[in-house]
Amino acid sequence: MLTVLNLPNFLTLLRIVAIPLFLILLEDLRYGEALAVFVAAGITDGLDGAIARLMHTKTTLGAYLDPAADKLLLLSAFIALGFMHAVPRWLAVVVISRDVVIVLGYFLLFMLTQRTMQVQPSVFGKLSTFLQLTAVALALVALQRSDPALESIRAIVFYLAGGITAVSGLQYMYRGLAWFALEAPPASVEIGQRPDDASRRRHA
Numbered sequence: 001m002l003t004v005l006n007l008p009n010f011l012t013l014l015r016i017v018a019i020p021l022f023l024i025l026l027e028d029l030r031y032g033e034a035l036a037v038f039v040a041a042g043i044t045d046g047l048d049g050a051i052a053r054l055m056h057t058k059t060t061l062g063a064y065l066d067p068a069a070d071k072l073l074l075l076s077a078f079i080a081l082g083f084m085h086a087v088p089r090w091l092a093v094v095v096i097s098r099d100v101v102i103v104l105g106y107f108l109l110f111m112l113t114q115r116t117m118q119v120q121p122s123v124f125g126k127l128s129t130f131l132q133l134t135a136v137a138l139a140l141v142a143l144q145r146s147d148p149a150l151e152s153i154r155a156i157v158f159y160l161a162g163g164i165t166a167v168s169g170l171q172y173m174y175r176g177l178a179w180f181a182l183e184a185p186p187a188s189v190e191i192g193q194r195p196d197d198a199s200r201r202r203h204a
Contacts, residue, residue, distance in 0.1 A: 008051045008066075011044040015069045019076050026080050035140040041073055042133055067121075070129060071099055077136045086139040087158065094162045095132060098169035105176050113183045117176065124168035131161035 018041045025034035045066075075096060082092030102119075109117050138154045 008047075011047055011051070012065050012069050015041045015044050015073060016065075019073055022073070023076055023080055026084070031140055031143040035137065035144075038073075038077065038136060038140060042137075045070060074129070074132050074136065075099060078132070081136065081139050084143075086143055087135060088162075091135070091158050091162045094165050098128075098165050101169060102172050105173065109176055109180055109183075113180065115183050117179050117183075119172070119175075122168060122171055122175075124164055124171050128161065128165040128168040131157060131164055135161045 018037050022034055022037045022041070025031075025037060078087060078092040078095045081087045082089055106117060106119065109115075135154075135157050138150070138157055142150060142154055
């Protein structure tokens with residue numbers, strides 16, 4: 001139990017707990033406090049990974065919980081800010097659609113192969129997460145004050161975040177299809193014959 005509830009996992013759980021607080025602050029138009037909670041959550045994201053590597057305290061729970069916490073935080077932020085018109089609707093759609101497609105694809109591959117695909121973060125995936133975090137932070141800053149210079153930077157970050165997110169989604173789809181091509185069960189199985197019988201005959 002102590003191994004599961006180590007410091008990195010505790011920080012990840014704090015990040016999940018911060019999500020409803022962040023949304024409540026947004027709803028109350030307390031943008032400065034919402035930004036502070038969001039930045040704190042982003043800091044814990046970097047801390048839990050660094051601590052897990054340095055202290056060699058990586059766990060299976062943490063491997064699944066950490067990316068789930070990131071996705072929940074970002075999806076919640078983009079949905080809320082999209083409805084508030086603080087981020088472009090198209091960007092919110094791109095971010096949400098990519099994650100929905102990845103999750104559905106992951107479960108579809110499992111249903112088709114009965115095997116679990118190990119999803120490793122790619123460079124584009126990490127870059128898209130960074131740009132999404134930056135886009136949300138800039139949107140929260142813009143809600144507090146209007147600055148023409150900030151508007152230009154925000155627009156550039158929005159387009160970069162949307163483009164890199166789309167590219168990373170396509171990359172994950174390609175990885176999934178490539179993995180399925182290797183792991184898929186044989187399609188030509190005679191009626192009344194089990195797949196393992198066909199496999200043995202093919203390799204005989």
